């Protein structure tokens with residue numbers, strides 16, 4: 214099976230403009246690949262010539278192709294301490310794998326490695342049956358998942374990196390990962406010297422970790438509450454904006470932030486007063502018949518809606534490898550697509566990154582296959598061990614996902 | 621400049637004077653007295669020195685000497701006490717600086733990229749003026765060095781890439797620098813040649829011996845205060861982490877949780893002020909009451925007993941043991957090879973282990989791979 218896929222990947226890499234596959238400052242980057250016929254990662258590769266790198270990729274037609282976010286004096290040395298670290302690009306990863314979307318209940322499975330208990334959705338912290346915490350997850354993906362990834366990416370780029378941190382949009386490169394999410398690379402060398410600890414602190418800002426209501430000047434606990442105004446900045450302003458949004462939303466009879474009932478009542482009873490105070494930039498948020506405990510709950514919910522769900526370890530670990538733009542993702546056969554900010558909205562992750570388009574082929578499933586949209590059509594669900602006739606791109610996708618074989 | 625001996629400019633001036641450390645003693649009589657006074661103040665937890673005169677050149681000669689003496693004395697507790705005294709002392713002087721421009725210059729001297737805004741661009745939050753700003757990448761290391769909620773970027777005023785600061789913030793940042801600079805003497809290599817010269821000097825030898833004896837005596841007194849090693853948050857046991865997280869989220873802590881947190885933090889070497897800083901998270905925080913309670917725990921009132929943190933059995937009985945909690949558990953706590961009776965032991969063990977591995981490996985770990993995944997992950 215993998216032979217066929219490798220052949221397909223080869224045809225892609227053979228024809229692509231070699232320049233596209235080169236990461237920025239490629240001579241200083243560590244290159245890593247995963248091959249079709251070997252387990253584990255081949256890493257600590259480094260190339261000083263363009264042609265050497267492209268030959269390496271073409272001949273191996275790797276299943277996955279990565280480069281380091283860091284720059285090194287000698288990226289090919291296999292001891293991290295001796296590579297000669299110069300600095301590391303600031304990168305962010307958003308992957309719906311880490312985000313709890315409602316559709317996960319429908320299409321994801323987990324299995325306890327200890328006792329074999331199975332369940333739907335994200336795995337629990339500990340197995341309810343045997344208390345162990347090691348799970349095998351079988352993740353699937355759908356439009357809801359990828360929409361969530363996209364909206365989180367937009368939030369990261371627009372609300373945090375651009376608005377709060379003032380990083381110009383043209384310094385932010387967005388890359389579709391080829392599977393479940395997006396990467397954002399900050400193309401500004403000034404960020405390369407940030408330590409891991411500083412990166413963590415930055416991530417804490419983006420994920421809203423460690424917000425202290427008293428520290429930001431919101432003293433709940435007494436009978437009065439002094440809030441923020443739209444003239445405030447950072448998280449203070451963000452909380453007001455989300456509150457305004459919530460009030461408008463609830464006024465329309467919706468509850469898109471998912472407040473519990475009592476909180477919806479609190480907000481809807483005071484909607485007019487709240488709107489007036491926010492619009493007129495008043496700090497007095499004290500409301501009749503709203504207990505301080507409920508106010509605190511409302512604010513915490515606003516924070517959890519406003520936070521951006523980045524995958525923190527990716528940003529703080531300066532020795533990680535990240536997927537190379539324009540490479541192919543071995544679990545989907547999709548292309549890793551760089552996107553300009555204004556292309557993100559219209560980007561369709563189930564259609565635009567398709568590389569291997571073609572006529573219908575026979576495909577044999579080796580397990581149950583949940584439904585999936587590829588291009589304009591929805592395929593599946595398919596039963597285990599059945600033969601189906603599907604277009605090449607769908608067959609490649611399913612084969613890469615490991616749920617069957619091209620025949 | 622001569623008010624702040626830790627400035628690069630001051631050190632540069634000293635270099636130009638080209639006075640050997642020993643000669644300084646003879647040229648500035650009174651120096652020994654001041655140094656003696658400073659040690660007395662430091663060892664009795666004074667925070668603003670009365671023996672140090674502001675605006676006096678003497679301090680420029682004293683400051684490098686203090687550091688040399690601390691390094692020769694080789695007593696971490698004394699170093700921390702002195703670091704505390706001098707940092708608080710200069711911090712309060714900095715806080716009293718009249719001209720914002722002077723503060724900015726001091727920051728620049730210390731490599732801190734702080735900008736002073738002209739009146740039109742100053743931010744104001746309620747009644748607080750924020751006339752200074754730092755680009756966020758320059759601020760991040762500062763936030764990290766403080767390890768306190770008040771300094772987290774997430775709780776700061778940030779606009780368009782800049783973190784806005786008030787005067788007191790700058791004083792605090794500089795204060796922390798002084799503290800670190802003094803603590804660093806513990807990493808110095810002993811200058812044997814200078815020590816020999818001191819021990820051969822008829823004036824300084826008895827002075828040094830006397831100082832050493834006094835410090836030893838004092839250190840013995842606060843023996844139960846423990847090693848006073850720098851606080852290593854990465855080594856906290858699960859029970860402490862759970863309380864800290866609750867606190868961080870502004871959740872009300874139970875009385876027993878407050879007590880335990882206080883005893884623990886004091887024992888590992890945090891000051892009363894540092895512990896109070898934590899309790900500022902509490903929704904019902906009352907500076908006066910909290911200060912009294914923490915000072916009481918530190919043995920500063922009443923029967924002057926210093927309390928020890930609860931042991932593991934006691935914590936378990938209070939439902940405060942988090943050994944089996946999936947989020948907070950750690951390997952040390954559950955390691956069947958060691959049975960820990962007190963969270964302090966776990967803390968010390970992890971600290972020692974980390975120091976050991978750091979020395980062995982020299983740092984970097986090799987992790988994971990992209991799509992941003994660990995090597996064995998599924999993506």
Ligand SMILES: [Zn+2]
Pocket residue numbers: 325326327328329330340341342343344345
């Ligand atoms: Zn189980």
Ligand SMILES: [Zn+2]
Pocket residue numbers: 314316317320353354355356357358359
């Ligand atoms: Zn989904």
